[in-house]
Amino acid sequence: MSHATTARTDAGTNRPEPGVDRRPLARRRRNRVLLQVACILITLFMALPIYLIALAAMSSRQSLQKFPLSFIPDNFSTETMQTFLQSTGILGGLINSVQVGVFTLVLSLLIGVPAGYAVARFAFRGREPYQLFLLFTRALPIVVLSVPLAQLFLQTGLYDSVLAVVLLHSALALPTTILITASVFLGVPRDVEEAARIFGCSPVQAFLKVVLPMAIPGIAAASIFTFVMSWNEVLGASILTLNQRTLPAQVLSSLAESPLAYRFAGGFLLVVPALVFIFFMRRYLTNMWGSTIR
Amino acid sequence: MTLLFGWPMVSGVLQAFGGPEGLTTANFTRMSQDPYFWSSVGNTLLLIVVMIPIQFVLALAMALLIRAKPRGASAYFYIWAIPLAVSDLAAGLVWLTVFTDRGYLNSLLASLGLEPVSWLAYDNYPSMFGAVLIAEVWRATSLVFVIVVAGLQSIPKDYEEAAGVFGASFWNRLRHVTLPLLRPSLQTALILRTILAFQTFAVALALTGQNFPLVVGETYRWYTGLQDPNVASALALVVMAVSMVTAVGYLKLLRDQTEAAR
Numbered sequence: 001m002s003h004a005t006t007a008r009t010d011a012g013t014n015r016p017e018p019g020v021d022r023r024p025l026a027r028r029r030r031n032r033v034l035l036q037v038a039c040i041l042i043t044l045f046m047a048l049p050i051y052l053i054a055l056a057a058m059s060s061r062q063s064l065q066k067f068p069l070s071f072i073p074d075n076f077s078t079e080t081m082q083t084f085l086q087s088t089g090i091l092g093g094l095i096n097s098v099q100v101g102v103f104t105l106v107l108s109l110l111i112g113v114p115a116g117y118a119v120a121r122f123a124f125r126g127r128e129p130y131q132l133f134l135l136f137t138r139a140l141p142i143v144v145l146s147v148p149l150a151q152l153f154l155q156t157g158l159y160d161s162v163l164a165v166v167l168l169h170s171a172l173a174l175p176t177t178i179l180i181t182a183s184v185f186l187g188v189p190r191d192v193e194e195a196a197r198i199f200g201c202s203p204v205q206a207f208l209k210v211v212l213p214m215a216i217p218g219i220a221a222a223s224i225f226t227f228v229m230s231w232n233e234v235l236g237a238s239i240l241t242l243n244q245r246t247l248p249a250q251v252l253s254s255l256a257e258s259p260l261a262y263r264f265a266g267g268f269l270l271v272v273p274a275l276v277f278i279f280f281m282r283r284y285l286t287n288m289w290g291s292t293i294r
Numbered sequence: 295m296t297l298l299f300g301w302p303m304v305s306g307v308l309q310a311f312g313g314p315e316g317l318t319t320a321n322f323t324r325m326s327q328d329p330y331f332w333s334s335v336g337n338t339l340l341l342i343v344v345m346i347p348i349q350f351v352l353a354l355a356m357a358l359l360i361r362a363k364p365r366g367a368s369a370y371f372y373i374w375a376i377p378l379a380v381s382d383l384a385a386g387l388v389w390l391t392v393f394t395d396r397g398y399l400n401s402l403l404a405s406l407g408l409e410p411v412s413w414l415a416y417d418n419y420p421s422m423f424g425a426v427l428i429a430e431v432w433r434a435t436s437l438v439f440v441i442v443v444a445g446l447q448s449i450p451k452d453y454e455e456a457a458g459v460f461g462a463s464f465w466n467r468l469r470h471v472t473l474p475l476l477r478p479s480l481q482t483a484l485i486l487r488t489i490l491a492f493q494t495f496a497v498a499l500a501l502t503g504q505n506f507p508l509v510v511g512e513t514y515r516w517y518t519g520l521q522d523p524n525v526a527s528a529l530a531l532v533v534m535a536v537s538m539v540t541a542v543g544y545l546k547l548l549r550d551q552t553e554a555a556r
Contacts, residue, residue: 035364042356047373049432052398053388147513147526232381234496235514248383252496260394263500267387274379282372 050271056261057081057268084265093250094269097231099162100246104169104230105223108177111170113219116181117207121190146236153240164240169230176229177222184218185211221281228277232270330515334507337498341427341508342491348431349487350480353438358468361446371443378436385433386500393425393501414502422506429497434490438483445479446472485544489537509533 057080084090146168153164188211196206231248238249245253251266356374360367377385392398393413400410413421449472457467473480495510507515510533516526 032364035359035362038355039359039364039366039370042352042359043370043373045432046377046436049388049392050376053391056391147530228379232379232384234381234383235493235510238514248381251387252383252499260390263387264391267384267390267500270384271380271388274376274384277379278372278376282368282375 050275053264053268053271056264080261080265081268084262084269090247090250090266093245093247096162096165096241096244097247100165100169100237101227101230103162103166104173105226107166107170108173108226109219109223112174112177112222113181115174115178117185117211119178119182120185146239149236150239161241161244165230165237165244165246168236168240169233172233172236173226173229177226180222180225181215181219184215184222187218188214224277224281228273231273330507330512334509334512337423337506338492338494338509340423341430341494342488345427345430345434345491346484346487348427349435349438350484352431353435353442353483356435356439357442357446360443375436375440377433378440380433381496382430382433382494383496383500385429386497389425389429389432389497390501422502425501426498426506429501430491430494433497434487437490438487441479441483441486442476445476449475481544485541488540488544492533492537492540 059080085094149164149168153161192210192214193206196210197203201209234246234248234252237246238252241249247266248270251263251270254262360371360374364370380388390397394400395410395412395414399413403410411421412418413425415422453471453475454467457471462470493510495508495514498506498508499514509529513526513529513533516529
C-alpha cells in the first residue's frame with residue numbers, strides 16, 4: 001500500500017522511468033537552483049543597503065563611532081533619530097514636506113482627474129504628440145524651471161513659501177497624474193456608464209456614483225505616486241525656498257556641515273515612505289510605468 | 295500649465311543671456327571658465343556612458359528572472375522595485391553608510407583582516423566614481439526593470455514557445471524574438487533613463503560633497519552657493535539642450551533601425 005502511494009507521488013514529480021535520459025531533468029533542476037541563487041544575489045544588492053541605513057539610524061552615537069561597525073543590531077537606540085528630529089529645521093522641514101506633498105496631491109488630482117477622464121473618454125486628434133509632450137515634460141530638467149520660477153516668485157512675493165513649491169511640484173506631477181488616471185478610466189467599461197444613464201442618472205451622477213468608485217483604487221495609486229514624487233524632489237524645493245525648506249531640501253543644504261549620524265538618520269527618514277509606497281503600489285507599478293508611457 | 299512651463303523657459307533663456315547691460319554671452323564664458331565646469335561635464339558623460347549599459351543588462355536579467363517565476367517572485371519584485379521610490383539624495387545617503395571611512399564596507403574589510411580604504415577621498419578618483427556609479431545603478435535600475443517587466447508582459451508567450459519548438463536556444467530566442475519585441479519598452483526606458491541621468495546630482499553631493507561635480511550639481515552650487523542666477527540659468531540651458539538633443543537623437547536612431555529592419 002505504502003509502495004503504491006510513493007509511486008503515485010513520484011509520478012507527480014516526473015520520476016524518470018528506467019532507461020530514460022535523466023540529463024534534461026538534472027539540467028532543469030540545476031537551472032532552478034541557479035535561478036534562485038541569482039534572485040537572492042540581486043535581492044541582497046537591493047535590500048542590504050536599506051538594512052544598513054536602518055541599522056545606522058537606529059544605533060546610538062557611541063556605537064556608530066566604534067570601528068569596525070557591527071552588522072547585527074546589538075544596541076537598539078532611538079538616540080540618533082531623536083537628535084536628528086530635534087535639530088533645527090528638521091521638524092519644520094518634515095511638516096513642510098508633508099504639507100507640500102498633500103497640497104500637491106490635492107491640486108494635481110483636482111486638475112488631473114477631470115483631464116484624465118477627458119483623455120480617456122473623448123477621442124481627440126493629436127494623441128501621439130500629446131503623449132510625446134507629456135514625456136518631454138517628465139524629462140524636462142527641474143533646474144530649467146526652478147531658477148526662473150524663483151525669480152518670478154521673488155517678484156510676486158511667493159518665494160520661500162509652501163505654495164511656491166506646491167506649484168512647481170504640481171506642474172511636474174500633472175503629466176503623470178493625467179496619464180495614470182486616463183489609463184484607469186480606460187479600464188472602466190463604457191457600458192456601465194451608459195447603463196447608469198439609462199436608469200436615469202445625469203452625466204455627473206453617472207460619473208460620481210458609478211465611474212468614480214470603480215476608478216478609486218487607480219486614482220489612489222496616482223495620488224500616492226504624486227506624494228512620493230513631491231517628497232523626493234529636492235532641487236526645485238531647495239532653490240525655491242530659504243526658511244520654509246522641505247525635508248530633503250533641509251537635509252541637502254546642511255549636508256556639508258552635519259555629522260554622519262545626522263546624515264544617516266536623514267537618509268533613513270527619506271527612505272521610509274518609499275518602502276510604504278512600493279508596498280501598496282506593487283500591483284500597479286507595471287501598468288504605471290509600462291503601458292501608460294508608451 | 296503654460297504659465298508654469300512656458301514662462302520660466304522664456305525667462306530662463308533671457309536670464310542666461312542677460313547681464314547688467316543688455317544681452318551678452320558673458321554668463322556662458324564665466325560658466326565655461328569655471329574650473330569645475332569641464333570636470334562636471336566629463337563626470338556626467340562618463341557616468342552616463344558607463345551606467346546605462348550596466349543598468350540595461352541588469353534590468354533585463356532581473357526581468358527575465360522574474361518571468362521565470364522563481365519561488366517567492368512577488369517578494370523579489372517588491373524588494374527590487376523599492377529603489378524606484380527612493381530619491382537620489384536618499385540613495386546617496388544610503389550608500390554613504392556603506393562607503394564612508396568608518397562605514398560598513400571598511401568594517402567588513404577590517405573584520406576580514408584587510409586594510410580599510412578611504413573610498414570617497416578626493417584623490418581616489420576611481421573608487422569615488424565607483425561609489426557614485428553603484429549608488430546610481432542601485433537606485434535607477436528599478437525603473438528600467440519595471441518598464442521591461444511591463445514590456446515582457448505584453449509579449450505573447452506563443453512566439454517564444456514557437457521558437458523553442460523549432461529548437462532555438464535560450465540566447466537565440468532572447469536575441470531574435472524577445473529583444474526585438476521589447477524594442478518599444480527599451481526605447482522608452484533608454485530615453486527616460488538617459489535624460490534623468492543628466493539630472494543626477496544629489497547622489498554625488500551626498501557621497502562626495504564637491505569632490506565629484508556633476509552638471510546639475512553645479513547649477514545648484516552657482517545658484518545657492520555663489521548666488522549667481524544668471525550663470526545657473528546658463529548651466530540649466532546646457533542641461534536642457536543636451537537632454538533634448540539626446541531624446542530626439544534616440545528617437546531618430548531607433549526609428550531608423552526599425553525601418554531598416556523591415
